[in-house]
Amino acid sequence: xxxxxxxxxxxxxxxVIPAGDWWVHEIKRGETLRILDLEGxxxxxxxxxxxxxxxxxxxxxxTIQAQQALYLTTGTKLMSTEGNVxxxxxxxxxxxxxxxxxxxxxxxxTMRYAHDKECMHACRDSFIRGAQEWKVELTKRDIACxxxxxxxxxxxxxxxxxxxxxxxxxxxxxxxxxxxxxxCLISNxxxxxxxxxxxxxxxxxxxxx
Amino acid sequence: MSLLLERTLTGAGMWSGVVSRGKRLRLTDIxxxxxxxxxxxxxxxxxxxxxxxxxxxxxxxxxxxxxYCLHSDMGRLLASITEDTVGxxxxxCGHSNAAGVLAKYGDHDYQxxxxxxxxNARDCFLxxxxxxxxxxxxxxxxLNWFSKVVADEAGKLSFVPxxxxxxxxxxxxxxxxxxxVLNTCQHPFDPDPEYRSHPVKLEILEGDAPALDDPSLTxxxxxxxxxxxxxxxxxxxx
Numbered sequence: 305x306x307x308x309x310x311x312x313x314x315x316x317x318x319x320v321i322p323a324g325d326w327w328v329h330e331i332k333r334g335e336t337l338r339i340l341d342l343e344g345x346x347x348x349x350x351x352x353x354x355x356x357x358x359x360x361x362x363x364x365x366x367t368i369q370a371q372q373a374l375y376l377t378t379g380t381k382l383m384s385t386e387g388n389v390x391x392x393x394x395x396x397x398x399x400x401x402x403x404x405x406x407x408x409x410x411x412x413x414t415m416r417y418a419h420d421k422e423c424m425h426a427c428r429d430s431f432i433r434g435a436q437e438w439k440v441e442l443t444k445r446d447i448a449c450x451x452x453x454x455x456x457x458x459x460x461x462x463x464x465x466x467x468x469x470x471x472x473x474x475x476x477x478x479x480x481x482x483x484x485x486x487x488c489l490i491s492n493x494x495x496x497x498x499x500x501x502x503x504x505x506x507x508x509x510x511x512x513x
Numbered sequence: 514m515s516l517l518l519e520r521t522l523t524g525a526g527m528w529s530g531v532v533s534r535g536k537r538l539r540l541t542d543i544x545x546x547x548x549x550x551x552x553x554x555x556x557x558x559x560x561x562x563x564x565x566x567x568x569x570x571x572x573x574x575x576x577x578x579x580x581y582c583l584h585s586d587m588g589r590l591l592a593s594i595t596e597d598t599v600g601x602x603x604x605x606c607g608h609s610n611a612a613g614v615l616a617k618y619g620d621h622d623y624q625x626x627x628x629x630x631x632x633n634a635r636d637c638f639l640x641x642x643x644x645x646x647x648x649x650x651x652x653x654x655x656l657n658w659f660s661k662v663v664a665d666e667a668g669k670l671s672f673v674p675x676x677x678x679x680x681x682x683x684x685x686x687x688x689x690x691x692x693x694v695l696n697t698c699q700h701p702f703d704p705d706p707e708y709r710s711h712p713v714k715l716e717i718l719e720g721d722a723p724a725l726d727d728p729s730l731t732x733x734x735x736x737x738x739x740x741x742x743x744x745x746x747x748x749x750x751x
Contacts, residue, residue: 359650365607365655368605374670375668385652409586411588415588419738443560445651449564463601465573466573
């Protein structure tokens, strides 16, 4: 747990992402992005791209490999597919964030829950829409494995994997400083079938300093 | 099952090919200590690809073994693990790259090393992907057959040396026509300070699609639902 030294009153940008919605925005090198869990237990599914070259994008396996650990927290460098540092987590009052669980999709909901869940809202649809709004040439191929801020996916030494109840709470946040110009794409997870957001999607706020 | 292809891949080698539904791909670790990095794509719709998160969360596991399945990012199955004498295969640690190989094993030039010149898994993937019209956008977390990596309570990862023994086998049955892209570079966490060539035997065999009581489909209801999605796909497509 690391508290931030930044005062929200000094943020240059603030935006509330409503429950289930998406957001795409550029963060310049040296700027800090804070994601604030307003009501607690919300999953903020997040992708990053190099603003200059979107094929250089967040790599879940590259980030796991660089730190030889699964969970993200203060000090974790978020790595790109080209081996660059995109951002570094500088403050975190939640303590653990997931990058194994990926994002829900309408297609995977049919596999995970039931065929009749196909009609429900899902993160990968939100990612696709957000990516198109940033650069029209981006497609599903550009949607890779993401970070789930505020989500708890514990792995046991025996290799079990569970979606546990969230460890976040109202007002918890994570902050990361951009090491290069990046584009952040967030799907504020609309999932209603598992405890990743307490079966109750709620808004998150993004602040840029 | 008749043998369609038999090939010995040298360590740090690469291979790609389309394997149709029902056929089996059998990998044998010839000397022990091998690693096979693998990416999988629907052969006809190549934007559909292996998805590590859906594979793990669909089966509530952190590693792979028989009779688990390999899920795509479209709610379908690409392949099932039909035989496995290893019991634990990694899919979260990614693959080696040129900078990592240089840092770990040192500089090594072609003029002296000739065909022993060091390769890395990322370059091997990109070279083979390009032959099928794919590229950097298609690089996603891969499978690492024969390699075991465990996590402690804090999420710290450790590689288990000596996990795969000589003669170890893993066999996949494809559930959809699949583009297979693989290389035999060392696992990125392999603590061996030497760059080693671990050869792998690759065989492709004739086979059939599974019955509904197949262990890969019955081990998890998620796998059966994904397989039903495959059936719908095949009914519409062919």
